[in-house]
Amino acid sequence: AQSVTQLDSHVSVSEGTPVLLRCNYSSSYSPSLFWYVQHPNKGLQLLLKYTSAATLVKGINGFEAEFKKSETSFHLTKPSAHMSDAAEYFCVVKRGNMLTFGGGTRLMVKP
Amino acid sequence: DAGVIQSPRHEVTEMGQEVTLRCKPISGHDYLFWYRQTMMRGLELLIYFNNNVPIDDSGMPEDRFSAKMPNASFSTLKIQPSEPRDSAVYFCASSFRDHEQFFGPGTRLTVL
Numbered sequence: 208a209q210s211v212t213q214l215d216s217h218v219s220v221s222e223g224t225p226v227l228l229r230c231n232y233s234s235s236y237s238p239s240l241f242w243y244v245q246h247p248n249k250g251l252q253l254l255l256k257y258t259s260a261a262t263l264v265k266g267i268n269g270f271e272a273e274f275k276k277s278e279t280s281f282h283l284t285k286p287s288a289h290m291s292d293a294a295e296y297f298c299v300v301k302r303g304n305m306l307t308f309g310g311g312t313r314l315m316v317k318p
Numbered sequence: 319d320a321g322v323i324q325s326p327r328h329e330v331t332e333m334g335q336e337v338t339l340r341c342k343p344i345s346g347h348d349y350l351f352w353y354r355q356t357m358m359r360g361l362e363l364l365i366y367f368n369n370n371v372p373i374d375d376s377g378m379p380e381d382r383f384s385a386k387m388p389n390a391s392f393s394t395l396k397i398q399p400s401e402p403r404d405s406a407v408y409f410c411a412s413s414f415r416d417h418e419q420f421f422g423p424g425t426r427l428t429v430l
Binding site for chain 2: 243248249250251252253256297301303304305306308309310311
């Protein structure tokens, strides 16, 4: 069985400050992990993915995530938040064609 | 490519009515997925198809829900009869083999 826990349902940062969205996973095998972003009233867009290559994965819009097997974590970071980053972010674990989503973290960016 | 296309974008209906949601996957993709997003349960996989054949429908909540894929470029998700608790955003996604899933913009369903 696989599961994903996003540790914060809401995160608020000021524009220009770092972003950290936390994700822990549970998987009985080597996982494929993803971060998706959902802007209001929009579909989900892939930010980045980890598929057992480099543990530090770079994605779009300056986001990156680090896979830490010992901590079963896949936290999403960005050095400097922009107003346009305000959205909901989902950590996802994949097995075969099945995606299991975390509960989501709503990122708010204050001017 | 236009991406995954879903229609309608919004649907408001009354309890007991039949609802049909439509999806056109990205051309060339051989997998199609239907998801439901609610505040209470988050994002859940309802059913997915491979080469137009349903592979796993274990997420379909009950017999009122049915999905079909008559050809590689079209799928429907039908709810009959609809109930207020079916109110949600329904997403369709497609992929080529087990690669990245591309999501449509969703259909926001409200059942009164």
